[in-house]
Amino acid sequence: MTNDVQVEAPQAPPDATPTFAMLRTLGGISLISGLLVVLAYQFTLPIIAENQRVRTEQAVFRVVPGAVTKRDFVLTDAGLVPAGEGVQGELIYAAYDAADQLKGVAITGVGNGYAGPVTVLFNYDPACQCIVGSKILQMTETPGFGDKMETDPEFLENLKALDAKLNADGTALINPIVTVKHGTKTHPWQIDAISGATLSSNAMGKAANTAAQRATPAIQRDLAKLTAANHTGQD
């Protein structure tokens, strides 16, 4: 950096700079900056939206095998509302096969793991009232331990028939989904932890439980909306 020494430019003493010059410069630069940022935002907005749509779709189709189309619903206090009707809220994704039969509902859940939140997409089967598949959307768990949640076949077996039955009122699960110590799983609503990655496994259990507790009452209540959707237009 020897040649980059700051050199005083031969200009007027500092206090001679008129206030107006400073204001003009900062104002001008802010103007250019604003212009560039807004241009970039406008230009990339449709591309980013499309990227997000494709990503969600791929994730849903991966977690619900055999699905070829999906419809998004917003989870509200009043039940499920088809997305795009101006209602904001958590989304669930109903996935349909080629014959327009409901194959499953993809619901998201978040649990705190060893190194941060673990976001998981679950495949909820309304017919058997259970979680039959999962895909981790985002996590920062330790490679070699926590990421066994994605690869360990023994652990993934837990998430192939995870009981999520609703109680008689249809407001909450009869048995909350919990993660239990490695080798002590006795009930279908339990997840057998990976030995050595208990905290990560707990996160998976919490994610499954929050997802099921939040979404399944509404899904079961408005099941007709989901199955009826197969005759309306889809993309």
Add this chain to the structure above:
Amino acid sequence: MVKGIEIRTSPHLKRALNVQQIMRSVVYAMLPICAFAIWQFGLSAALLLATTTGAAVATEAWFSRLRGAGNTVADWSAVITGILLGLTLPPGFPLWMAAVAAFVGIGLGKALFGGLGYNVMNPALIGRAFVQAAFPVAITTWTPAFAPSRFVELIPTTLTAPFMRPESVTDWIAGLGVDSWTGATPLAMQKFQHIETPAWDTFAGLVSGSAGETSALLILVCGLWLAWRGCLDWRIPASVLAGAALTALPFWLVDPGLYPSPWFVLCSGGLMLAAWFMASDMVASPVTPWGAIIYGVFIGALTVIIRLFGGLVEGVMYAILLGNAAGPLISAWTQPRVYGAVKKARAKS
């Protein structure tokens, strides 16, 4: 190099030992432990020890040649590092990983700091910490002790090709005909299932674990011999063990079903080996008498805290590395104040 190290000897020894003599004594003291490891785990343990020692010596030779400072292999310290490292690894640890550990331990842990006498932390533990972080599965793969075929065949993971993943040992262990093998060391059984292995088994070393950490009795005898020879500061192992036992005691008194007894804490895992042979590393430990005690208690207490409340089963390695890191600070705190000869003498008494 010899003059650069100040060695405090026990009172009964009149002549000062030089570095080479001390290091050789440490090697002699470790030989019975190595022999027990080989008797217990067979050929794999022998190969493992040979590999770590060979790799450590080769690394030392290479770095001393790069530095152009003469051959420092002759001071035996690399041999010690190699043997110690081998003793702390699981007996079926792949040899290539063991060589990596020795290279990192000597290279990163010692040579880059300037060689013997300048390293901040124990080189063997640096090497082990590296492979613990790099190969977390292989370093927690345990095999049964006293397998019937241990002198005729190797543990299958030993000869894993370099850079390859070791195969699973589950089938091999099932074929051994060893009864009631759970794949867990006494420490893991205590931590996760709260089953305490009988005290005599852990004391004598009739259990599974890292190659050279199983027999608390043997390590104790060898360590005491070294202390008698004046090759290590008895305060360090004594205070490590006392610190661990005293930290474990209140928990055990509150809930003996959940927490291990102090006796189990002392005899299980690598604590005994670490207290006598690793915490007492002359370069990386404080030099003042009170400093040595603070340092030892710190390591012992930290070990138990990691074991009881941490995610890891064994915590003595990180406890010692942290103790090493705190060593210079402890030394500085506990410097006897030197105002004059009289006060200095009083401070020493």
Add this chain to the structure above:
Amino acid sequence: MAELPKHQEDLSLDTFVRGLWKENPVFVMLLGMCPTLAVSNSAINAISMGLATTFVLAGSGALISGLRNWIPKQVRIASYIVIIATFVTIVDYAIQAISLDLYAALGAFIQLIVVNCIILGRAEAYASQQRLVPTLVNSLGIGAGFTIALFALGSVREILGSGTLFGLHLFGAGFQPWVVMVLPPGGFFVLGAWLLLFNWIKQRGERRADAPTGVPANAR
């Protein structure tokens, strides 16, 4: 390199090349350590981060150089930061548009380019005094140096830590990944190793230059 750039620097090959080696931001100046250590866990992340930083360097450098005669000294830092932040925001949107996976992998470190000291350092030390074209060329050189350095780290960490390079498997299924390499300590290990190598080469070169005849045998 002895003369001070009181006058405008003439455009030469050195304007570009010195960013690669003599003034390499990572290996020589040790600037921008935060992204260097954080996102160099795979080759693709490293290169993306390098290119994003290069874009911000070039864009902000060009704008600052173009406006250098209108920016009063008193408000220069504020002006530079606004300009740098503008380009960082553009890069942020651009990466989202290119790949959301990449965006997720790079995480907060895209926004953190704004506080990368390489960029403000260049703005203060070079762009604010030099003409547009040399500034652009110099920024690209520094950016290329940064990208190369990140790739040097990222490729080693990805090869050892995952057994892949750009996601392609190099060693077949049996490879044992060195987990530590994709974890934060791996960044420090690999950076240290590269610095060791570069300093060793440099010292050896200097020693050769000093004593062209009698190189000690043990210096090897």
